[in-house]
Amino acid sequence: TxxxxxxxxxxxxxxxxxxxxxxxxxxxxxxxxxxxxxxxxxxxxxxxxxxxxxxxxxxxxxxxxxxxxxxxxxxxxxxxGTDENTAKKDTLKISQNPVRNGALTVSGDNMAKISSVKIISISGQVLQTISEPFKNSNKIILKSTAKGVYFLKTADQTLKFIVE
Known part of the structure:
Protein backbone atom coordinates (compact mmCIF):
# COMPACT_ATOMS: atom_id res chain seq x y z
CA THR A 1 0.00 0.00 0.00
CA GLY A 81 4.66 -3.52 16.90
CA THR A 82 4.65 -7.07 18.21
CA ASP A 83 6.40 -10.29 17.28
CA GLU A 84 3.64 -12.47 15.86
CA ASN A 85 5.73 -15.61 16.32
CA THR A 86 5.89 -15.20 20.08
CA ALA A 87 3.43 -17.43 21.93
CA LYS A 88 1.49 -15.55 24.58
CA LYS A 89 0.75 -17.69 27.60
CA ASP A 90 -0.92 -15.04 29.71
CA THR A 91 -3.51 -13.49 27.44
CA LEU A 92 -5.36 -10.46 28.77
CA LYS A 93 -8.90 -9.50 27.86
CA ILE A 94 -10.79 -6.26 28.25
CA SER A 95 -13.98 -7.20 30.05
CA GLN A 96 -16.19 -4.22 29.20
CA ASN A 97 -15.60 -2.91 25.70
CA PRO A 98 -16.64 -0.22 24.83
CA VAL A 99 -15.66 1.58 28.01
CA ARG A 100 -18.36 3.91 29.29
CA ASN A 101 -17.41 4.86 32.84
CA GLY A 102 -13.75 5.87 32.51
CA ALA A 103 -12.52 2.62 34.05
CA LEU A 104 -10.94 -0.08 31.93
CA THR A 105 -11.65 -3.54 33.37
CA VAL A 106 -9.07 -6.18 32.44
CA SER A 107 -9.06 -9.93 33.08
CA GLY A 108 -6.49 -12.66 32.58
CA ASP A 109 -3.94 -14.86 34.27
CA ASN A 110 -0.86 -13.60 36.13
CA MET A 111 -1.94 -9.98 35.89
CA ALA A 112 -0.02 -9.04 39.04
CA LYS A 113 3.23 -9.89 37.20
CA ILE A 114 2.67 -7.14 34.62
CA SER A 115 5.14 -4.39 35.53
CA SER A 116 3.59 -1.60 33.45
CA VAL A 117 1.03 -0.75 30.79
CA LYS A 118 0.61 2.13 28.39
CA ILE A 119 -2.61 3.69 27.15
CA ILE A 120 -1.99 4.77 23.56
CA SER A 121 -4.18 6.82 21.23
CA ILE A 122 -4.87 5.64 17.70
CA SER A 123 -2.37 8.26 16.49
CA GLY A 124 0.35 6.56 18.54
CA GLN A 125 0.56 9.09 21.38
CA VAL A 126 1.22 7.58 24.80
CA LEU A 127 -1.47 9.06 27.04
CA GLN A 128 -0.74 7.18 30.26
CA THR A 129 2.00 4.93 31.58
CA ILE A 130 1.02 2.99 34.67
CA SER A 131 3.47 1.03 36.82
CA GLU A 132 2.20 -2.15 38.50
CA PRO A 133 -1.30 -1.54 37.11
CA PHE A 134 -2.88 -4.71 38.47
CA LYS A 135 -1.19 -4.91 41.86
CA ASN A 136 -4.40 -4.19 43.80
CA SER A 137 -7.16 -4.21 41.20
CA ASN A 138 -8.09 -5.30 37.69
CA LYS A 139 -9.23 -1.76 36.78
CA ILE A 140 -7.34 1.08 35.15
CA ILE A 141 -8.75 4.56 35.61
CA LEU A 142 -8.44 6.41 32.30
CA LYS A 143 -7.33 10.04 32.54
CA SER A 144 -8.66 12.65 30.10
CA THR A 145 -9.67 10.14 27.47
CA ALA A 146 -12.15 11.45 24.91
CA LYS A 147 -14.42 9.20 22.88
CA GLY A 148 -12.45 7.14 20.39
CA VAL A 149 -10.26 4.09 19.78
CA TYR A 150 -7.30 3.38 22.08
CA PHE A 151 -4.81 0.64 22.85
CA LEU A 152 -3.67 -0.98 26.08
CA LYS A 153 -0.06 -2.10 25.62
CA THR A 154 1.89 -4.42 27.87
CA ALA A 155 5.38 -5.80 27.20
CA ASP A 156 4.00 -8.59 25.03
CA GLN A 157 0.38 -7.78 24.17
CA THR A 158 -1.66 -4.95 22.64
CA LEU A 159 -5.42 -4.73 23.12
CA LYS A 160 -7.75 -2.35 21.31
CA PHE A 161 -10.60 -0.70 23.19
CA ILE A 162 -13.20 1.95 22.52
CA VAL A 163 -14.23 4.78 24.82
CA GLU A 164 -17.83 5.93 24.42
Missing part, protein backbone atom coordinates in the same frame (compact mmCIF):
# COMPACT_ATOMS: atom_id res chain seq x y z
CA UNK A 2 2.98 2.33 0.31
CA UNK A 3 4.89 1.73 -2.98
CA UNK A 4 8.16 1.47 -1.05
CA UNK A 5 10.22 0.59 -4.12
CA UNK A 6 9.20 3.87 -5.80
CA UNK A 7 9.50 6.26 -2.85
CA UNK A 8 13.06 7.42 -3.48
CA UNK A 9 12.19 8.48 -7.03
CA UNK A 10 9.53 10.92 -5.79
CA UNK A 11 10.43 14.62 -5.50
CA UNK A 12 10.48 15.26 -1.75
CA UNK A 13 12.65 18.40 -1.73
CA UNK A 14 9.64 20.76 -1.49
CA UNK A 15 9.30 21.92 2.15
CA UNK A 16 5.53 21.32 2.01
CA UNK A 17 5.92 17.73 0.84
CA UNK A 18 5.15 15.28 3.67
CA UNK A 19 7.54 12.64 2.33
CA UNK A 20 10.70 12.15 4.37
CA UNK A 21 12.87 10.84 1.51
CA UNK A 22 13.43 7.40 3.04
CA UNK A 23 12.63 4.11 1.36
CA UNK A 24 10.87 2.33 4.23
CA UNK A 25 8.85 4.90 6.14
CA UNK A 26 8.10 7.41 3.44
CA UNK A 27 6.39 10.18 5.39
CA UNK A 28 7.36 12.68 8.06
CA UNK A 29 5.86 11.84 11.47
CA UNK A 30 3.63 14.96 11.50
CA UNK A 31 1.95 13.71 8.33
CA UNK A 32 1.46 10.19 9.67
CA UNK A 33 -0.09 11.69 12.82
CA UNK A 34 -2.42 13.82 10.68
CA UNK A 35 -3.53 10.82 8.61
CA UNK A 36 -4.09 8.80 11.79
CA UNK A 37 -6.24 11.61 13.20
CA UNK A 38 -8.28 11.75 10.00
CA UNK A 39 -8.69 7.98 10.14
CA UNK A 40 -9.92 8.17 13.74
CA UNK A 41 -12.34 11.02 13.08
CA UNK A 42 -13.75 9.62 9.82
CA UNK A 43 -14.60 5.92 10.28
CA UNK A 44 -15.24 3.72 7.26
CA UNK A 45 -18.70 4.43 5.86
CA UNK A 46 -21.18 2.25 3.98
CA UNK A 47 -20.44 4.32 0.88
CA UNK A 48 -16.72 3.50 1.10
CA UNK A 49 -17.50 -0.20 1.58
CA UNK A 50 -19.77 -0.15 -1.49
CA UNK A 51 -17.08 1.65 -3.55
CA UNK A 52 -14.47 -0.91 -2.40
CA UNK A 53 -16.79 -3.77 -3.42
CA UNK A 54 -17.49 -2.14 -6.79
CA UNK A 55 -13.78 -1.52 -7.48
CA UNK A 56 -13.04 -5.16 -6.73
CA UNK A 57 -15.34 -6.27 -9.55
CA UNK A 58 -13.07 -4.48 -12.06
CA UNK A 59 -9.64 -4.37 -10.41
CA UNK A 60 -9.70 -7.71 -8.55
CA UNK A 61 -8.07 -6.03 -5.55
CA UNK A 62 -9.40 -4.27 -2.48
CA UNK A 63 -8.41 -1.41 -0.21
CA UNK A 64 -7.30 -3.25 2.94
CA UNK A 65 -7.87 -0.15 5.08
CA UNK A 66 -11.57 -0.23 4.18
CA UNK A 67 -11.92 -3.95 4.94
CA UNK A 68 -9.75 -3.77 8.07
CA UNK A 69 -9.52 -0.26 9.56
CA UNK A 70 -7.48 -1.71 12.43
CA UNK A 71 -4.59 -2.23 9.98
CA UNK A 72 -3.93 1.52 10.06
CA UNK A 73 -2.60 1.42 13.62
CA UNK A 74 -0.90 -1.94 13.06
CA UNK A 75 1.06 -0.60 10.10
CA UNK A 76 1.62 3.05 10.91
CA UNK A 77 2.11 3.05 14.68
CA UNK A 78 5.56 1.71 15.37
CA UNK A 79 5.04 1.71 19.15
CA UNK A 80 2.45 -1.03 18.73
Missing amino acids: RYEDDLQTFNYSDVNNPQDGSKNRGFDQWYINLLMLWHQNDPVSLKEIARNNYAYVYQKNRNPYIDHPEYVAMIWTSTL
Whole structure:
Protein backbone atom coordinates (compact mmCIF):
# COMPACT_ATOMS: atom_id res chain seq x y z
CA THR A 1 0.00 0.00 0.00
CA ARG A 2 2.98 2.33 0.31
CA TYR A 3 4.89 1.73 -2.98
CA GLU A 4 8.16 1.47 -1.05
CA ASP A 5 10.22 0.59 -4.12
CA ASP A 6 9.20 3.87 -5.80
CA LEU A 7 9.50 6.26 -2.85
CA GLN A 8 13.06 7.42 -3.48
CA THR A 9 12.19 8.48 -7.03
CA PHE A 10 9.53 10.92 -5.79
CA ASN A 11 10.43 14.62 -5.50
CA TYR A 12 10.48 15.26 -1.75
CA SER A 13 12.65 18.40 -1.73
CA ASP A 14 9.64 20.76 -1.49
CA VAL A 15 9.30 21.92 2.15
CA ASN A 16 5.53 21.32 2.01
CA ASN A 17 5.92 17.73 0.84
CA PRO A 18 5.15 15.28 3.67
CA GLN A 19 7.54 12.64 2.33
CA ASP A 20 10.70 12.15 4.37
CA GLY A 21 12.87 10.84 1.51
CA SER A 22 13.43 7.40 3.04
CA LYS A 23 12.63 4.11 1.36
CA ASN A 24 10.87 2.33 4.23
CA ARG A 25 8.85 4.90 6.14
CA GLY A 26 8.10 7.41 3.44
CA PHE A 27 6.39 10.18 5.39
CA ASP A 28 7.36 12.68 8.06
CA GLN A 29 5.86 11.84 11.47
CA TRP A 30 3.63 14.96 11.50
CA TYR A 31 1.95 13.71 8.33
CA ILE A 32 1.46 10.19 9.67
CA ASN A 33 -0.09 11.69 12.82
CA LEU A 34 -2.42 13.82 10.68
CA LEU A 35 -3.53 10.82 8.61
CA MET A 36 -4.09 8.80 11.79
CA LEU A 37 -6.24 11.61 13.20
CA TRP A 38 -8.28 11.75 10.00
CA HIS A 39 -8.69 7.98 10.14
CA GLN A 40 -9.92 8.17 13.74
CA ASN A 41 -12.34 11.02 13.08
CA ASP A 42 -13.75 9.62 9.82
CA PRO A 43 -14.60 5.92 10.28
CA VAL A 44 -15.24 3.72 7.26
CA SER A 45 -18.70 4.43 5.86
CA LEU A 46 -21.18 2.25 3.98
CA LYS A 47 -20.44 4.32 0.88
CA GLU A 48 -16.72 3.50 1.10
CA ILE A 49 -17.50 -0.20 1.58
CA ALA A 50 -19.77 -0.15 -1.49
CA ARG A 51 -17.08 1.65 -3.55
CA ASN A 52 -14.47 -0.91 -2.40
CA ASN A 53 -16.79 -3.77 -3.42
CA TYR A 54 -17.49 -2.14 -6.79
CA ALA A 55 -13.78 -1.52 -7.48
CA TYR A 56 -13.04 -5.16 -6.73
CA VAL A 57 -15.34 -6.27 -9.55
CA TYR A 58 -13.07 -4.48 -12.06
CA GLN A 59 -9.64 -4.37 -10.41
CA LYS A 60 -9.70 -7.71 -8.55
CA ASN A 61 -8.07 -6.03 -5.55
CA ARG A 62 -9.40 -4.27 -2.48
CA ASN A 63 -8.41 -1.41 -0.21
CA PRO A 64 -7.30 -3.25 2.94
CA TYR A 65 -7.87 -0.15 5.08
CA ILE A 66 -11.57 -0.23 4.18
CA ASP A 67 -11.92 -3.95 4.94
CA HIS A 68 -9.75 -3.77 8.07
CA PRO A 69 -9.52 -0.26 9.56
CA GLU A 70 -7.48 -1.71 12.43
CA TYR A 71 -4.59 -2.23 9.98
CA VAL A 72 -3.93 1.52 10.06
CA ALA A 73 -2.60 1.42 13.62
CA MET A 74 -0.90 -1.94 13.06
CA ILE A 75 1.06 -0.60 10.10
CA TRP A 76 1.62 3.05 10.91
CA THR A 77 2.11 3.05 14.68
CA SER A 78 5.56 1.71 15.37
CA THR A 79 5.04 1.71 19.15
CA LEU A 80 2.45 -1.03 18.73
CA GLY A 81 4.66 -3.52 16.90
CA THR A 82 4.65 -7.07 18.21
CA ASP A 83 6.40 -10.29 17.28
CA GLU A 84 3.64 -12.47 15.86
CA ASN A 85 5.73 -15.61 16.32
CA THR A 86 5.89 -15.20 20.08
CA ALA A 87 3.43 -17.43 21.93
CA LYS A 88 1.49 -15.55 24.58
CA LYS A 89 0.75 -17.69 27.60
CA ASP A 90 -0.92 -15.04 29.71
CA THR A 91 -3.51 -13.49 27.44
CA LEU A 92 -5.36 -10.46 28.77
CA LYS A 93 -8.90 -9.50 27.86
CA ILE A 94 -10.79 -6.26 28.25
CA SER A 95 -13.98 -7.20 30.05
CA GLN A 96 -16.19 -4.22 29.20
CA ASN A 97 -15.60 -2.91 25.70
CA PRO A 98 -16.64 -0.22 24.83
CA VAL A 99 -15.66 1.58 28.01
CA ARG A 100 -18.36 3.91 29.29
CA ASN A 101 -17.41 4.86 32.84
CA GLY A 102 -13.75 5.87 32.51
CA ALA A 103 -12.52 2.62 34.05
CA LEU A 104 -10.94 -0.08 31.93
CA THR A 105 -11.65 -3.54 33.37
CA VAL A 106 -9.07 -6.18 32.44
CA SER A 107 -9.06 -9.93 33.08
CA GLY A 108 -6.49 -12.66 32.58
CA ASP A 109 -3.94 -14.86 34.27
CA ASN A 110 -0.86 -13.60 36.13
CA MET A 111 -1.94 -9.98 35.89
CA ALA A 112 -0.02 -9.04 39.04
CA LYS A 113 3.23 -9.89 37.20
CA ILE A 114 2.67 -7.14 34.62
CA SER A 115 5.14 -4.39 35.53
CA SER A 116 3.59 -1.60 33.45
CA VAL A 117 1.03 -0.75 30.79
CA LYS A 118 0.61 2.13 28.39
CA ILE A 119 -2.61 3.69 27.15
CA ILE A 120 -1.99 4.77 23.56
CA SER A 121 -4.18 6.82 21.23
CA ILE A 122 -4.87 5.64 17.70
CA SER A 123 -2.37 8.26 16.49
CA GLY A 124 0.35 6.56 18.54
CA GLN A 125 0.56 9.09 21.38
CA VAL A 126 1.22 7.58 24.80
CA LEU A 127 -1.47 9.06 27.04
CA GLN A 128 -0.74 7.18 30.26
CA THR A 129 2.00 4.93 31.58
CA ILE A 130 1.02 2.99 34.67
CA SER A 131 3.47 1.03 36.82
CA GLU A 132 2.20 -2.15 38.50
CA PRO A 133 -1.30 -1.54 37.11
CA PHE A 134 -2.88 -4.71 38.47
CA LYS A 135 -1.19 -4.91 41.86
CA ASN A 136 -4.40 -4.19 43.80
CA SER A 137 -7.16 -4.21 41.20
CA ASN A 138 -8.09 -5.30 37.69
CA LYS A 139 -9.23 -1.76 36.78
CA ILE A 140 -7.34 1.08 35.15
CA ILE A 141 -8.75 4.56 35.61
CA LEU A 142 -8.44 6.41 32.30
CA LYS A 143 -7.33 10.04 32.54
CA SER A 144 -8.66 12.65 30.10
CA THR A 145 -9.67 10.14 27.47
CA ALA A 146 -12.15 11.45 24.91
CA LYS A 147 -14.42 9.20 22.88
CA GLY A 148 -12.45 7.14 20.39
CA VAL A 149 -10.26 4.09 19.78
CA TYR A 150 -7.30 3.38 22.08
CA PHE A 151 -4.81 0.64 22.85
CA LEU A 152 -3.67 -0.98 26.08
CA LYS A 153 -0.06 -2.10 25.62
CA THR A 154 1.89 -4.42 27.87
CA ALA A 155 5.38 -5.80 27.20
CA ASP A 156 4.00 -8.59 25.03
CA GLN A 157 0.38 -7.78 24.17
CA THR A 158 -1.66 -4.95 22.64
CA LEU A 159 -5.42 -4.73 23.12
CA LYS A 160 -7.75 -2.35 21.31
CA PHE A 161 -10.60 -0.70 23.19
CA ILE A 162 -13.20 1.95 22.52
CA VAL A 163 -14.23 4.78 24.82
CA GLU A 164 -17.83 5.93 24.42
